[in-house]
Amino acid sequence: MATLLTATGCSSLDDLAPNEPAPLTTFSISRVKGGVNPVLGSAPVTFTAKNGSIADVTLVGLDGKTVANTVGADGTGASWQRQRTQWSLGGVLKPATTYQATVNGYNADGVRASKTFAFATTKAPLLEASMYPGDHDVVGVGMPIRVQFNTDVPDRANVERALTIKTTPKVNGSWGWIDDRTVMWRPATFWPAKTTVNAAVAFSGHYLGDGVFGGTKRTVNFAVGRDLRMSISNASKTMTVTQDGKKIGSLPVSLGKPGHTTRSGTKIVYAKSSPYTMRGPRSDPYVVTVRHAQRITDSGEFLHAAPWSVGDQGRRNVSHGCTNLSPRNARWLYGRTIMGDPVITTGTSRKAETWNGLGGIWNYTWAQWQQQSALAKKPAAAPDEELQKVARKG
Numbered sequence: 001m002a003t004l005l006t007a008t009g010c011s012s013l014d015d016l017a018p019n020e021p022a023p024l025t026t027f028s029i030s031r032v033k034g035g036v037n038p039v040l041g042s043a044p045v046t047f048t049a050k051n052g053s054i055a056d057v058t059l060v061g062l063d064g065k066t067v068a069n070t071v072g073a074d075g076t077g078a079s080w081q082r083q084r085t086q087w088s089l090g091g092v093l094k095p096a097t098t099y100q101a102t103v104n105g106y107n108a109d110g111v112r113a114s115k116t117f118a119f120a121t122t123k124a125p126l127l128e129a130s131m132y133p134g135d136h137d138v139v140g141v142g143m144p145i146r147v148q149f150n151t152d153v154p155d156r157a158n159v160e161r162a163l164t165i166k167t168t169p170k171v172n173g174s175w176g177w178i179d180d181r182t183v184m185w186r187p188a189t190f191w192p193a194k195t196t197v198n199a200a201v202a203f204s205g206h207y208l209g210d211g212v213f214g215g216t217k218r219t220v221n222f223a224v225g226r227d228l229r230m231s232i233s234n235a236s237k238t239m240t241v242t243q244d245g246k247k248i249g250s251l252p253v254s255l256g257k258p259g260h261t262t263r264s265g266t267k268i269v270y271a272k273s274s275p276y277t278m279r280g281p282r283s284d285p286y287v288v289t290v291r292h293a294q295r296i297t298d299s300g301e302f303l304h305a306a307p308w309s310v311g312d313q314g315r316r317n318v319s320h321g322c323t324n325l326s327p328r329n330a331r332w333l334y335g336r337t338i339m340g341d342p343v344i345t346t347g348t349s350r351k352a353e354t355w356n357g358l359g360g361i362w363n364y365t366w367a368q369w370q371q372q373s374a375l376a377k378k379p380a381a382a383p384d385e386e387l388q389k390v391a392r393k394g
Helices: 156-160 327-334 366-370 385-393
Strands: 026-029 045-050 053-060 077-082 086-092 098-106 112-120 129-132 145-149 163-168 173-179 182-187 196-202 207-209 212-214 217-224 228-233 238-243 246-252 263-268 271-273 276-279 287-290 293-295 302-305 323-325 342-346
Touching (some): 026 112, 045 053, 053 077, 053 086, 129 196, 129 217, 156 182, 156 207, 173 366
Parallel strands (some): 228 342
Antiparallel strands (some): 026 045, 045 086, 098 112, 129 145, 145 182, 173 182, 196 217, 207 212, 263 342, 271 293
């Protein structure tokens, strides 16, 4: 009996379909119409991988430098949110700047892919600054440094860190804020004569908060001249003028009459004009043109020639608050003063205000002035009075 054998054939390897290669990875970038806000918090730039994953993204500015993945001293830097197929760029970039982002990744077969994208940030509000004194000025020993801004400062401490003062010889001083747009620097005491000063605003490109960036990079170099001071005594009705510690003049004066009391305190000369026309308030109107006028307060105190009060000078107060001098003495003084020369008045019943004029800040004590700095350590609050009573009873 014959046996029927059924043969089963085997497929050759050549007949097997090869495995399909994994599709190549492609990348895309999110687009923001009109450009990317440089402050990326609420609108990050997102890179997405299709058919693969993202290994890294390198961000480079126009200067060819890689943007750090951390916040720098200027307040800018990249901050990444990383997922396998999506990286989102946050942080703060420079405004009005073009960036290149190179995205690298792999598909399922480990095949590398890379693509470079370009995007630009939009413009942003810029904080601009002006400085006084100006470059190459020569000033008196009472002149502070004033920096004024074009808009309210969003973060005073951040701005203050970008301001520098260098002096020869070394002088101890502090910044202090007058208002949201003005910061000033003064020494602990008047400048030493012949000091040289380098003052710099170095926050160009810095992020200063609230969407505002620094726009100004400016340096001024000025010098302090001789040490000339004017000391006015209400008791003796006399101005004593000293230069470098030596008395060079004793001038009879007439100060403010009752109702117009001259302020006691420290002021400086910060404007000069001859002639100058003065106008009184509506409550006491007058118009008078004077010679050799030197402004010492914003509220209207001047040193000036007053020929009509020569007979009162050295004897009684008859002015509207100004310091009256004889025409000869006013001319002599006018020819010797420079911006920033101190005027110290004593013995009247009215105190000079800290806000009143460029020299008003000298009416803060040194401790008070230091507290005007945004970087000052604030004094600890006094314990509650009731708690102190309980402690004493205990």
